[in-house]
Amino acid sequence: MKKHYLHHKLAKTVFWVALLFSAITSVLFFITELNRSNEKTLVMLNQLLDTVESTAAIAAYSNNSTIGEDVLKGLLRNDIVHEARLSSTQGLQLAKAKDTEVPWQAGVVRTLHSPFGEAEVIGSLAITPEAQYNLLEARHSALLSGLNSSVLIGLTALIVLLIVRSSLSLPLMKVSNTLHAIRVGEQERLGPLPRNHDDELGQLVEDINRLLETLQEKFSAEHGLREEIEVIERQLRNIFETTSAGIFLLDATGRLLTVNPALGKVIALPHLSPKELLGQNFPELVFAEPELMRELMAIAASRNLSVVQDLRLKKRGDVSNNWVHCILSRQTDALHGVCFEGVVYDITDRIVAEASIRHEADHDSLTALFNRPAAERLLAQLIGTRTGAETPLALFMLDLDFFKEINDTYGHDAGDYVLVEVAARLKNCVRASDIAARLGGDEFLIILVDGVSADYARQIAKDICIAVSMPIRISPTVVVRLGASIGIAINGGQEQAIEQLYKVADQAMYEVKRQGRHGFAMSLADGNIVVEKIPING
Secondary structure, three states: OOOOOOHHHHHHHHHHHHHHHHHHHHHHHHHHHHHHHHHHHHHHHHHHHHHHHHHHHHHHHHHHHHHHOOOOOOOHHOOOOEEEEEEOOOEEEEEOOOOOOOOOOOOEEEEEEEOOOEEEEEEEEEEOOOHHHHHHHHHHHHHHHHHHHHHHHHHHHHHHHHHHHHHHHHHHHHHHHHHOOOOOOOOOOOOHHHHHHOOOHHHHHHHHHHHHHHHHHHHHHHHHHHHHHHHHHHHHHHHHHHOOOEEEEEEEEOOOEEEOOHHHOOOOOOOHHHHHHOOHHHHHHHHHOHHHHHHHHHHHHHOOOOEEEEEEEEOOOOOOOOEEEEEEEEEEEEOOOOEEEEEEEHHHHHHHHHHHHHHHHHHHOOOOOOOHHHHHHHHHHHHHHHOOOOOOOEEEEEEEOOHHHHHHHHHHHHHHHHHHHHHHHHHHHHOOOOOEEEEEEEEEEEOOOOOHHHHHHHHHHHHHHHHOOOOOOOOOOEEEOEEEEEEEEOOOOOOOHHHHHHHHHHHHHHHHHHHOOEEEEEOOOOOEEEEEOOOOOO
8 A cells, every 4th residue: 555654645735725814915915015005095195286286276267178187198198097077167177097896996086276366266186096007016915925935834734844854754654664663572672762762752652662662472372372272172172072971052942053072872872973863852762761961951941050951861772771961051142052062981890880889778688579578668658648548558578388398408509599589479470560579588568558458458369379389399309388477458448557457467367377377367347357278278
């Protein structure tokens, strides 16, 4: 781009200002000189009248036109007179004028008195000035004055220009050129101005150098920060690309906007590439219960905090128990508006391990039936959630007959085998919703949960006695038989202490044993216990 130097602009400005001042000065001089010339002309006209007044008075008194014309001709010989007129009271009227055209202007009139007495007025002598003369005089004087003022103004402007160029424009040009050549980050600085070290330009150079120092420091800091950010970005990108956790970004409707390579593997869709996952409806595509993911999104949006949830994945082929831990947070950006950032990672092994721990804590290690604490906890929950209008439940206390003899005769391994077989037969006799538990040793607990009546409880007890009494082969050559003594307590639909149910069922069971074993007994409303015996040969 073409440069426009400051002193050039200043020179143009000064030139036009000087020209304007010269024009204004010339006009003012012309007006002044014109007024002065008019005043001078009036003085000269009065002097002429003084000269010819007596002669003109004689011509008017004597009514002599010859003398009067001589007077007028004499006046017209003067450059400042355009027209002269002589008149008398006796009827003399004389007028002479030059053949030049001038605008009308006021003249000078002199009253003529009698040569023999000032009191008598005998006529008048009038002179009209030559305007062209005044204009020429004024123009000449104005021209000389304008030239003088123009020369003075021009010299002054030139001197000012030179001083400004030397003291201001050239130093500024030097500072500008040096500053223009400096690039961001360079160490170069402005050099001092020897003639301006103690004025505003010197201060400007110092301030610019300080500003350059500050910019250099900020540039260095920004450069270092940018390098740190680049390193962090590379690290984050590496984490995003290589982490085993699935990272994703959802829009407000749940569609995938961004995914990392590991997401497909974590959500059990390894055959889909990241590009193929983009745009998919994430909750419905991935989770067995998508409504839980939708609820998680709603909670994150309302609280504006990170929320977490364990979620089960959809069944893929033979695999149906995959679980992920999801961390979700609401974000807002200019590109997508409201969106959700999330991380999921596989917790299937943890869920399986927790389920295994819970199973081991609640189940008997030998028979896989519920153990005593788990059975009592479940029974308490059932009783606590039931009301009088609901169907009652039944509690069976069961003790194996002849088990001690088998255990002592054939050993503990045989005894364990018998207990496992009995546990399997008990589970076959009850529904999946019922509870079967081993209390310890050869004692078992059965809880019939729904649809229980006295007749139904007796039928289940009879089925159990028959199933337990069936032969059990503990080796190729050894077959054993057992019996079962069962005590039954039915919860009548009202709240009843667990200890009371146990006590009723235990008393009924021992009544069976007292009467010969292998059967079941139930306590009636009047407190009597009715025992029903089942033959072992079934």
